[in-house]
Amino acid sequence: EAGVTQFPSHSVIEKGQTVTLRCDPISGHDNLYWYRRVMGKEIKFLLHFVKESKQDESGMPNNRFLAERTGGTYSTLKVQPAELEDSGVYFCASSPLTGASEKLFFGSGTQLSVL
Amino acid sequence: AQSVAQPEDQVNVAEGNPLTVKCTYSVSGNPYLFWYVQYPNRGLQFLLKYITGDNLVKGSYGFEAEFNKSQTSFHLKKPSALVSDSALYFCAVRDMGGIGGFKTIFGAGTRLFVKA
Numbered sequence: 001e002a003g004v005t006q007f008p009s010h011s012v013i014e015k016g017q018t019v020t021l022r023c024d025p026i027s028g029h030d031n032l033y034w035y036r037r038v039m040g041k042e043i044k045f046l047l048h049f050v051k052e053s054k055q056d057e058s059g060m061p062n063n064r065f066l067a068e069r070t071g072g073t074y075s076t077l078k079v080q081p082a083e084l085e086d087s088g089v090y091f092c093a094s095s096p097l098t099g100a101s102e103k104l105f106f107g108s109g110t111q112l113s114v115l
Numbered sequence: 116a117q118s119v120a121q122p123e124d125q126v127n128v129a130e131g132n133p134l135t136v137k138c139t140y141s142v143s144g145n146p147y148l149f150w151y152v153q154y155p156n157r158g159l160q161f162l163l164k165y166i167t168g169d170n171l172v173k174g175s176y177g178f179e180a181e182f183n184k185s186q187t188s189f190h191l192k193k194p195s196a197l198v199s200d201s202a203l204y205f206c207a208v209r210d211m212g213g214i215g216g217f218k219t220i221f222g223a224g225t226r227l228f229v230k231a
Contacts, residue, residue, distance in 0.1 A: 042224070045219070045221075056218055059218075093158075101164065101209075104161065106160070109158060
């Protein structure tokens with residue numbers, strides 16, 4: 001069974017440019033989460049999809065960040081325009097819709113560097 | 116609001132010795148607690164969880180964690196460390212107060228070095 005996959009693994013862009021990150025969750029997992037970790041700090045929640053619906057986007061930093069989940073399958077996270085403080089590792093995680101005790105399955109992350 | 120604190124940035128231990136990675140939490144209501152591990156260039160992997168029941172929970176790779184309600188702690192332990200246990204460990208708590216869903220709140224992580 002394929003795990004959670006994220007693309008690209010690394011992205012280096014200049015300030016002001018646009019970047020789109022993609023996440024393919026485990027097939028059948030209705031919950032999809034985006035997280036970000038800035039160097040040495042906690043992994044911060046960005047948002048939560050249930051199928052194609054945004055359940056909680058309270059962690060999105062500002063309106064430069066746009067997340068979508070087309071048809072309840074893969075998800076994209078677009079940053080436009082990127083700023084220096086957006087640098088970090090962006091993780092995607094998924095889980096089945098069976099309750100709060102479910103563990104999360106993580107992708108390997110996208111390392112974003114904004115120069 | 117739910118929160119997790121990992122007071123140690125790094126823990127160093129000799130192979131064969133017991134290890135402890137500390138975690139304290141703050142929640143309203145009953146806590147759902149988790150430990151995850153991240154190896155280099157990999158995503159986080161689930162180690163173990165406490166939902167209810169026995170305060171000592173056992174997980175993958177010989178790890179266990181002790182839930183202490185009075186001290187609001189959930190320390191990760193292993194009786195005998197291996198060099199291969201060297202990794203980044205994250206404590207987490209499930210936020211049950213969200214509207215319409217449950218998000219997981221993570222600590223800052225503790226890097227474990229096991230020396231041969």
